[in-house]
Amino acid sequence: MSEHIYERIKKDPRFSDLQKRRGRFALILSIIVLTVYYGFIMVVAFAPEKLATPLAEGMTTSVGIPIGAAIIVLAWLSTGIYVRRANSEFDTLNKQIVEDASK
């Protein structure tokens, strides 16, 4: 039913542009999250004492606590950043492509 629209969209240079831009953006964010998480796991596995360092001279709280919290916050922010761009810039472009193809 939608076959002819798919054909037209596929030929639209703006579609390959959208595909490239959105794919790149998702990939960069994924790499950031994965690097941070697996980097953290490697420190946990190989150098746990680094995370035990007190936050400041004479404090009990270790640097590991804010670092862990920061990873959670970063994971959440990364979803926010993606949603913001995908739901505005990418979706607007997407809408134009689909509308033009449906004409």
Add this chain to the structure above:
Amino acid sequence: MSLNRILTVSGLFALMLFAGDPVWAAGAIEGEVTKQPVNLSAISMFVVFVCITLGITYWAARRTKSAKDFYTAGGGITGFQNGLAIAGDYMSAATLLGLSGLVFAKGYDGFVYSIGFLVGWPIILFMMAERLRNLGKFTFADICSFRLQQTPIRSLAASGALSVVVLYLIAQMVGAGKLIQLLFGLDYAYAVVLVGIMMMVYVTFGGMIATTWVQIIKACLLLFGGTFMVIMALSQFGFNFEALATKATEVHKSGISLMAPGGLLADPVSAISLGLALMFGTAGLPHILMRFFTVTDAKEARKSVFYATGFIGYFFMVVCTMGLCAIVIVGTDSSFYDAAGKLLGGGNMAAMHLAKAVGGDLFFGFISAVAFATILAVVSGLALAGASAISHDLYASVFKKGKATEQQEIRVSRIATICLGLLAIVLGIAFEKQNIAFMVGLAFGIAGSANFPVLILSMYWKGLTTRGAFIGGFIGLLTALALVILSPTIWVSIFGFEEAIFPYKHPALFSMTTAFLAIYVFSKLDNSEQARKEAELFDSQSVRSQTGVGAEGASAH
């Protein structure tokens, strides 16, 4: 997830990890528990919850007319609502109890686990969320079989989905029975039957609409209860984290090492394998995937992950703080320990004791009721995912070859729900005394090694063929199963052999790699006419998955 559904998953998963550790062996879900005196305030609050949710089920039943209403709540759920429902799925009683218990016993290690449970979500958003919404209808098999042959692919996907659902349900039922015995003073068998019947009522009558609202209410109760508990507990330390940390390290036997990783993840192979299982297993859980079909469009699907990640991340931090507070408040109060110096009810009861210590009997009753509600929400989502695999994939597509009417399909899913409920009750009672710690791990292993590879490759790889997906998917499923059986969790702990044939507790690193390799090789070897046709369809699928043209819309009401 816990990981609630994930949940519940996460806590149970943590339990599984520590199955060999005496602290964990004495947990709420592992090992023997003693029945407590009947807890009236908890029971009355739970009755209120049941009445409200039954009211919702009645309302939902009147709105459930089409198959779309039944499976996906008509596809009209908003991103915010779905975010809460996903969080409700992922944050379980076992997260609340298991994670706080882990921090109570080991400190920072518990925090490390909670981070692992969260980081899968951004990846699900970046790689899958919008494509799931744009390609899917009722089950994730809709996506896998979009351009591949229906019969083999749906049989594979339904096998993966049902294995995950049944393993998970058993773990939930046994956990529920023991927890309720502890918190409410009810008999194990009554608790299991009660959970099974409630689950059947919600799902059979209210379908996805009722399930979604039960999950939303439960998520709100859990977030409220957790926040209240932590505020009350932190007020004892003047809301000063450093004061809390200092006091906790003074009174805990581990001392200052509470503030750093304690070597639980010292083996890098296990650490990576666990990380993979948590991250990609979550992305292959049928009940989690199903939630993406309930929203209006890709926009809302993305938003729901954003909200869910926020709620889950917040909740994990609250629960970890709870565990730390419990070290000081519960750990130094001898009334929470028995004569032998063991925590009453086991190591997973730290959060419950904390509720009593900071909020009195009434708040303790409230948190107990929330824990029970949590289990109900999790099992309902599981039952619905299992029922849809039976009715939509096996019955309508495989047996009836797409010729079943909508009403027939709904009737089959209702019957399937009742069968799954009865099966869950029977297995829940049968497994009461068994060591079930491996089950959630196995569920994640299968989700990550069979469901996830087929799903992700069907979305991204043009070269995937029916033969490759079918053979490779089953190889992934069987590898995960075999490695778990040969691992210390079953081979040593249950069969009693001296040494495990497969030395690691988490198979994901090996079984996922095997699955991807097998799918790749068998797809490449497939030179059939069918394979060529399937590759030709990829471009249309790809356009649809990214633009949403031709995607399922929301129903009118």
